Amino acid sequence: MTIRVLLADDQTLVRASFAMLVASAGDMEVVAEAGTGREAVELARSARADLVVMDVRMPDLDGIEATRLIAADDDLAGVKVLVLTTYDTDEHIVEALRAGASGFLVKDIRPAELLDAIRTVAAGESLLSPGPTSRLIARFLRAPQAVASPAGGPDGLSERERQVLALVARGLNNTEIADALGLSPLTAKTHVSRIMGKLGARDRAQLVIVAYESGLVIPGAV
Secondary structure: OOOEEEEOOOOOHHHHHHHHHHHOOEEEEEEEEOOHHHHHHHHHHOOOOEEEEEEEEOOOOOOHHHHHHHOOOOOOOOOOOEEEEEEOOOOOOOHHHHOOOOOEEEEEOHHHHHHHHHHHOOOOOEOOOHHHHHHHHHHOOOOOOOOOOOOHHHHOOOHHHHHHHHHHOOOOHHHHHHHHHHHOHHHHHHHHHHHHHHHOOOOHHHHHHHHOHHHHHHHOOO
């Protein structure tokens, strides 16, 4: 199946570079390009995109609000959002995850990493780099206007589920969690699904937020 990609970035050169990269992959295609957040929301619908590569800082409507609108639209329920950040300057990446993004990347990643990230998110997995996750969430939790967790806390989880949640928060995928805990990948996947159900979390990205805000994982400890 070909992954239909929408590129949203206000810099024409950046979009052109990403478009060339995506076009070089045999399993994906660029179906539209947006220069503003509002345009990204409109094109996500009209171009029937599977995934949006969304820059955080854009005119008219920023990437966070654009992500929120896409995630809240029932007609766009299958559209995934992969947020791009400049890492040191974008302070609202956790808000983007809350808004419905399935993960984020720093803009200076290698080309092959971007393609792998698109495939990962399009397949329904969240993409959360451990280093940026720790630093950005730590910064967010120090902010005076930190908002409440999007899901319940981990108190109702079993000890094994708490172990799995902690590893999710550190950016491990199901196979890596299975290796770390001596489980089968299917069992690890089942644990993650059960945790999401118990906490009322939409995806793995929200599990990361719960883990950090509850104190189960300490920022900077990864």
